[in-house]
Amino acid sequence: MLTNLTADPHVIHLMYKQREEIEQAFDATKNEFDNDRSYISDVYALRC
Numbered sequence: 537m538l539t540n541l542t543a544d545p546h547v548i549h550l551m552y553k554q555r556e557e558i559e560q561a562f563d564a565t566k567n568e569f570d571n572d573r574s575y576i577s578d579v580y581a582l583r584c
Contacts (some may be wrong), residue, residue, distance in 0.1 A: 541548055
């Protein structure tokens, strides 16, 4: 891992792990919203 931060390497690693957890949470949320989407293009067919 390359960085220009001057912090302790352990702190930098913890920041990286935290970022990964946040990205996974966003991905899970995005997937949940996509699962609720209807793929029917005709409004009439959706109402029936």
